[in-house]
Amino acid sequence: MSDTVLEVRDLHTHFFLRRGVVKAVDGVSFSLRRGEVLGLVGESGCGKSLTALSLMRLLPKGGARTIKGEVLLGGENILERTPAEMREIRGRRISMVLQDPQTSLNPVFSVGDQLREAIERRRKGASLSEIMKEAVAALRRVEIAAPEQRIGQYPHQMSGGMKQRVVGAIAISGEPEVLIADEPTTALDVTIQLQYLKLLKRLQAENGMAILFITHDFGVVGRMCDRVAVMYAGRIVECGPVKQIFEAPSHPYTRALIASVPKMTGSAGRLTTIEGQPPSLMDLPAGCRFASRCAHVEQHCLDAYPGTVRVGDEHTADCWKVSAS
């Protein structure tokens, strides 16, 4: 499709440890269109964050390597760029917001100075007053009241929600095509969460960037995303439009996940849980990775990994039990 800004094909990022190989991201493919929000959901340790870091090529130290796959940004594979070229891409074409606003800002610099660093890169040779004017505008864009005063303040003088908005302002100051939001609301108060999500939505509508929204909160997915990709043990097991995933989930894991979200209606009984544990990423089974916890498991599920099946328009699932439409 022509308006695809980011396409990830068969991405493999493994940790090479002395004890063995941890296949944390093991064949992830998805695409992201201009102006779209794609939710990436899954439980802790399924490889969501590592997928994001692989896209930025900022893998954690200690043996993580992307060994296979392509990350096409505007048609070119950024996995083949040099580190210097990557620095040009980061911040201007792909940017990121992290989970914890408390540590996302440098405590010894004022908010204005930190914004300035981001703006200066894009506008080389601009005068200080121009840059500061732009920094004030950036703060105003993320709905910070009295930005002229706030710009001289330090991170510890701000609340968590405000800091996260500043982080957002810095992230989008380079006008990136893709913004990766790695659980940006997890550390915020519930009341502030909604505000922040609305803000992200508005910013996205303004400059048409695509957002890869990583979360484990299905409620947030329903509010934010156009499409969802469900990740399990290093792979995307189901991907499709939000409405279809919520109303007609195909993969048993997605179904179980949605069933375990507490309902606002009905009796407050015990919550549904998924029994068992995900497989060890060091020792993955040959067959379907969810097989050991799946209620519908059959022999061939254990023997081979199911292919990706198209279950609907833009809706795919990796399961033997679903049939192609």
Next chain:
Amino acid sequence: MAIIERPSVAQQRWSLWRAMVWPRRDAAPRRAARVPWVPITIISVIVVMALFAPLLAPYSPIDQTLRDKLLPPAWMAGGSDKYLLGTDAFGRDILSRLIYGARVSLIVALLALTAGGGVGLAIGIVAGYVGGAVDSVLMRLVDAAFTFPAILFALLLAVTMGQGLGTLVIAISLLLWASFARVIRGEVLALRQRDFVALAKVRGCSSLRIMATHILPNVLNTFMVLVTLNIGVVIIAEATLSFLGAGIPPPTPTWGLMISEGRGRIADAWWVALIPGIAITLLVLSVNLFGDWLRDRLDPRLRQL
């Protein structure tokens, strides 16, 4: 049931008066340690002495007046009003030598802390931030530096390079850098994990830029505390080396050299060695108390409250 005695009105009034006249630590809020005015005053006096030595010293520190040799301080029997703190074996005024000697101590402290501390800071940041093999190599170097007997090394340097300010500064820097590097590295290891470093990378900052603009300002507090706490170490090292004859060559007065010269006559002319000894003790103690206070003041855990 425990009986709690209520303080009488008179007692209350008394403690109020006492708190106004002599504020005690427990009267002030827990976190705000009292400003150490006495150490600050002593340090200021010594700094002023060093800066304006030619104006303050009553005599030349090196001119000998053999007629007046070994005079005791003015307040003792046989002391002369001309020499407030007495004279040494060559009839030199001890007060003047003390005042000029402060210069040497402070200059050596300044240079050695700039050189040794600066090198330690740079190595600590690089080792902590880059990590991996670079970190291992640098930290083994630090370990090696700690195992080295610093005094021996300084004596060796003095023998090979000749005595002088340069040798002294190099020797003391070699003693200092390792402890700076180790502490700063630890701090950087923790900072490196913080998200603002990751986001600086996301913004496209190079490693050099992150170290210089994001890591460095965050460790400057620690660095300043290390500097003040090490001033005492440097002054003692300078005195030790001068005492051993590996420091500044005579006749330039330094406090360590003065003790060394007075050592032989400690029984009959104790003031020659004791007075510079008291000066060293006062300065090092003051600097350490000041450093302790600074450390408490700049403690990030208290700052965030």
